[in-house]
Amino acid sequence: xxxxxxxxxxxxxxxxxxxxxxxxxxxxxxxxxxxxxxxxxxxxxxxxxxxxxxxxxxxxxxxxxxxxxxxxxxxxxxxxxxxxxxxxxxxxxxxxxxxxxxxxxxxxxxxxx
Amino acid sequence: xxxxxxxxxxxxxxxxxxxxxxxxxxxxxxxxxxxxxxxxxxxxxxxxxxxxxxxxxxxxxxxxxxxxxxxxxxxxxxxxxxxxxxxxxxxxxxxxxxxxxxxxxxxxxxxxxxx
Numbered sequence: 001x002x003x004x005x006x007x008x009x010x011x012x013x014x015x016x017x018x019x020x021x022x023x024x025x026x027x028x029x030x031x032x033x034x035x036x037x038x039x040x041x042x043x044x045x046x047x048x049x050x051x052x053x054x055x056x057x058x059x060x061x062x063x064x065x066x067x068x069x070x071x072x073x074x075x076x077x078x079x080x081x082x083x084x085x086x087x088x089x090x091x092x093x094x095x096x097x098x099x100x101x102x103x104x105x106x107x108x109x110x111x112x113x
Numbered sequence: 114x115x116x117x118x119x120x121x122x123x124x125x126x127x128x129x130x131x132x133x134x135x136x137x138x139x140x141x142x143x144x145x146x147x148x149x150x151x152x153x154x155x156x157x158x159x160x161x162x163x164x165x166x167x168x169x170x171x172x173x174x175x176x177x178x179x180x181x182x183x184x185x186x187x188x189x190x191x192x193x194x195x196x197x198x199x200x201x202x203x204x205x206x207x208x209x210x211x212x213x214x215x216x217x218x219x220x221x222x223x224x225x226x227x228x
Contacts, residue, residue: 009153032215043117043203043219044156051214090155094215099144099163100171101215105155 002027004093006104013081014112021076021107023091033074034092034101035065044090050074061085086111114139117220119204125226126194134189134223136204144207145187146171146217147179149200156203162187194227201225 005024013019025031032051036044048059055067065076074091091104120135136145146161148171158171162181176198178190187206191198201224205217 034216036219041222043221044205046216046218049216092217096214098215099209100146100158100161101217103156105153 002093002102004091004102004104006089006091006107008107009105010108010110012110012112015083016080019076019078019081019085019109021089021091021109023074023076023104025072025074025091025093025102027072027093027095027102029095029098032094032096033065033067034094035059035063035074035076036090036092037061038088038090038106040087047076047089081109081111083111083113085109116140117204117206117218119202119220119223121223122221123224125228126191127228128195130194131190131192132194132225133191134202134204134225136187136189136206136220137185138187138204138206138218139185140206140208140218141184142206142208142218143184144209145181146205146207147177147187147189148203148205149173149198150203150222151200159189159202194225196227199225199227 003026034049035047050057050067088106090106092101094101117138147159148156160179162168165184180188204220207217
């Protein structure tokens with residue numbers, strides 16, 4: 001079955017610390033992978049996406065993610081977190097010629113000063 | 114471009130009442146989606162549309178109906194609201210063109226409470 005797992009429901013980091021949010025997927029076809037961010041009371045904003053090519057993808061707000069096919073993972077990273085990064089982060093997977101995305105249940109990031 | 118807009122932003126209904134949520138996009142996208150978001154459950158697809166005049170069921174379609182009479186609009190209807198439909202509803206759209214595969218763009222959401 002197709003699925004996306006975000007193992008961490010809630011993560012707390014100090015401002016300036018590095019961050020890694022985990023995402024694992026199960027998908028039959030070659031996946032298209034996405035990370036979205038949702039600030040409180042807002043809609044989802046696209047951070048970055050991977051379709052093909054270089055497995056290290058750069059996104060907005062200083063985020064990057066690495067696709068590792070052997071591990072079925074697409075983890076999101078940021079070298080130094082800012083207080084404004086506090087939000088909920090969603091990983092999603094799709095594929096060529098499909099019309100739907102499968103979303104993970106999200107990881108809530110809390111940033112302490 | 115306004116992107117994806119949703120109307121209304123907030124609504125409180127009584128059990129049994131009906132209402133329609135409106136989603137509009139100005140990006141000429143073919144595909145549109147309605148999701149609900151509940152704590153701990155992420156986003157669940159209610160219905161979606163692959164083009165004007167077409168709709169399809171998603172993961173949790175019961176109690177909802179949709180219509181796509183115009184390409185830019187996608188309406189979500191609740192005929193007889195129930196407390197279990199208390200949620201935040203998001204609309205999204207996508208182009209499904211090469212280079213933008215599956216990328217969905219989201220509206221700001223509608224917070225619905227059913228008493």
